[in-house]
Amino acid sequence: xxxxxxxxxxxxxxxxxSMTLQCAQDMNHEYMSWYRQDPGMGLRLIHYSVGAGxxxxxxxxxxxxxxRSTTEDFPLRLLSAAPSQTSxxxxxxxxxxGVQETQYFGPGTRLLVL
Amino acid sequence: xxxxxxxxxxxxxxxxxxxxxxxxxxTRDTTYYLFWYKQPPSGELVFLIRRNSFDEQNEISGRYxxxxxxxxxxxxxxxxxxxxxxxxxxxxxxxxxxxxxxxxSKIIFGSGTRLSIxx
Numbered sequence: 751x752x753x754x755x756x757x758x759x760x761x762x763x764x765x766x767x768s769m770t771l772q773c774a775q776d777m778n779h780e781y782m783s784w785y786r787q788d789p790g791m792g793l794r795l796i797h798y799s800v801g802a803g804x805x806x807x808x809x810x811x812x813x814x815x816x817x818r819s820t821t822e823d824f825p826l827r828l829l830s831a832a833p834s835q836t837s838x839x840x841x842x843x844x845x846x847x848g849v850q851e852t853q854y855f856g857p858g859t860r861l862l863v864l
Numbered sequence: 865x866x867x868x869x870x871x872x873x874x875x876x877x878x879x880x881x882x883x884x885x886x887x888x889x890x891t892r893d894t895t896y897y898l899f900w901y902k903q904p905p906s907g908e909l910v911f912l913i914r915r916n917s918f919d920e921q922n923e924i925s926g927r928y929x930x931x932x933x934x935x936x937x938x939x940x941x942x943x944x945x946x947x948x949x950x951x952x953x954x955x956x957x958x959x960x961x962x963x964x965x966x967x968x969s970k971i972i973f974g975s976g977t978r979l980s981i982x983x
Contacts, residue, residue, distance in 0.1 A: 790975070790976075791975060792955045792957065792973025792974055792975055792976055795970055795971050808970060808971075809972075840909055844911075849916065850914070851914050853899075855908060855909040857907075858907060858909075
């Protein structure tokens with residue numbers, strides 16, 4: 751298994767540009783999510799999905815869109831990049847077995863908006 | 865409102881010492897989940913544990929152990945016989961979930977504790 755993969759690893763954008771951060775997992779996990787991590791801080795949930803066709807907003811959804819057309823893929827779209835979106839973005843997937851839940855993270859995408 | 869406090873910003877210990885990372889949380893819900901994550905210098909994130917609010921049993925996994933005490937709203941993490949590879953930033957987090965998956969609602973992270981293990 752490749753686990754959770756993210757592309758690109760690093761991206762520089764100009765203010766106002768749009769782009770899509772890709773996330774894929776090959777573990778057949780139903781639940782996937784996107785977080786951002788700003789310097790010296792913990793993660794904040796942007797959007798999440800509990801299965802194909804189902805998405806919902808997290809703590810900081812403004813400026814981002816998501817879709818979940820397949821179980822494997824969960825892309826994050828920046829509609830019009832702003833310097834405040836400079837951050838490291840992590841995608842995660844998880845599965846539940848009984849009362850236990852295990853979460854896996856991708857390697858992250860470092861985004862710089864000028 | 866939800867809140868997670870990790871009062872220890874940085875901790876430095878010598879290898880083989882035991883170290884405890886503190887986590888205090890605030891929530892109004894009776895059903896909630898607590899997490900610990902590790903972020904080594906390489907930057908990846910590693911999920912360590914999830915504990916639900918109805919399970920106050922302490923958890924041990926190798927050199928790692930977690931102490932959950934609802935009476936003090938704490939979920940502390942202890943590393944026994946620390947090793948250099950334990951050097952990382954550790955995050956405690958809280959989720960108040962109403963969905964089937966605990967992660968399917970807002971997860972609030974603490975600001976993290978940077979742990980340095982000196983050889």
